[in-house]
Amino acid sequence: MPLRHALSAVLLTAITSLAAHAQPAATLQVTLLGTGNPRPNMERFGPSILVEAGGQRLLIDAGRGAAQRLFAIGQREVLTGIDAVLLTHLHSDHTVGLPDVWLTPWIFGRARALPLIGPAGTADMARHLTQAYQWDIGTRTKDEGFPAEGVRFDAKDVTPGVVYDRDGLRVTAFAVDHGAFAAPALGYRVDFRGRSAVVSGDMRFDERIVEHAKGADVMVVEVISPEVEARRAQVQDPKALARILARHISPDQAGTLFTKVAPRLAVFTHIVPSPATAEDLVPVARKTYAGPLAVGYDLMTIVIGASVDVFPRRTLSDQ
Ligand SMILES: [Zn+2]
Numbered sequence: 001m002p003l004r005h006a007l008s009a010v011l012l013t014a015i016t017s018l019a020a021h022a023q024p025a026a027t028l029q030v031t032l033l034g035t036g037n038p039r040p041n042m043e044r045f046g047p048s049i050l051v052e053a054g055g056q057r058l059l060i061d062a063g064r065g066a067a068q069r070l071f072a073i074g075q076r077e078v079l080t081g082i083d084a085v086l087l088t089h090l091h092s093d094h095t096v097g098l099p100d101v102w103l104t105p106w107i108f109g110r111a112r113a114l115p116l117i118g119p120a121g122t123a124d125m126a127r128h129l130t131q132a133y134q135w136d137i138g139t140r141t142k143d144e145g146f147p148a149e150g151v152r153f154d155a156k157d158v159t160p161g162v163v164y165d166r167d168g169l170r171v172t173a174f175a176v177d178h179g180a181f182a183a184p185a186l187g188y189r190v191d192f193r194g195r196s197a198v199v200s201g202d203m204r205f206d207e208r209i210v211e212h213a214k215g216a217d218v219m220v221v222e223v224i225s226p227e228v229e230a231r232r233a234q235v236q237d238p239k240a241l242a243r244i245l246a247r248h249i250s251p252d253q254a255g256t257l258f259t260k261v262a263p264r265l266a267v268f269t270h271i272v273p274s275p276a277t278a279e280d281l282v283p284v285a286r287k288t289y290a291g292p293l294a295v296g297y298d299l300m301t302i303v304i305g306a307s308v309d310v311f312p313r314r315t316l317s318d319q
């Protein structure tokens with residue numbers, strides 16, 4: 001077991017090594033497909049989270065490698081079976097995997113449109129992507145007979161409020177502060193039969209998230225370690241660090257939010273910079289938070305039910 005997994009493991013409330021993929025009916029399941037950042041890294045793919053509940057599958061953000069992770073965990077069924085993609089904001093590290101998540105399932109048999117939900121600019125992005133891939137779409141429709149509906153975006157710009165509500169699975173968007181130039185940016189709260197998870201998206205320290213996250217079982221928050229960033233870049237300039245934190249959140253700031261929300265499990269994802277490990281993040285978070293905490297890794301699955309269980313998701317190569 002890699003060191004960071006081991007360190008995460010000891011911090012968890014409950015650890016299981018469930019053999020089955022499928023979530024029991026009354027559970028909400030969250031899988032971190034990618035826990036990295038813009039820097040290409042083989043261990044941490046781009047930000048993307050798979051939510052599964054009641055037979056539905058939602059993808060929150062589509063960073064680099066999201067389609068690869070979906071195929072790895074569930075082959076054709078999961079890749080083609082996404083019910084909606086929700087974007088927290090339109091920064092490229094959160095969206096660069098979107099063409100793959102949209103087009104590749106079509107090749108594997110998807111015949112229904114892909115709902116795409118996100119802040120202002122999302123519908124434009126869908127329209128422009130459709131234009132950019134017009135040659136491929138036209139060719140495959142004609143030559144291979146793939147249905148046009150299977151490559152259609154059903155895109156919608158949304159504002160804070162309920163943005164998805166089907167068969168007991170409800171997603172509520174809320175505004176987060178990711179700096180003036182990255183507005184609008186959203187976080188999402190997912191509720192299913194009394195279970196809940198909150199995903200922060202990218203944000204700087206902002207206590208408004210506390211009211212949206214209240215009562216949530218699991219709180220997934222992005223994190224940046226300014227200390228590691230400074231060490232690696234040999235930047236000692238406090239102004240440079242302040243600029244980073246003007247858009248993101250540090251482990252101790254996240255800890256302050258976790259303490260106020262008191263989730264059953266707090267999780268770090270979107271870890272910046274890439275070499276940052278549990279040793280870099282956890283002691284800093286512990287200055288402000290004493291509760292259950294996990295440092296996310298790619299394919300970490302969190303099953304939220306009577307207990308909150310965490311295990312590394314099985315992939316095709318494990319079977
Ligand atoms: Zn961002």
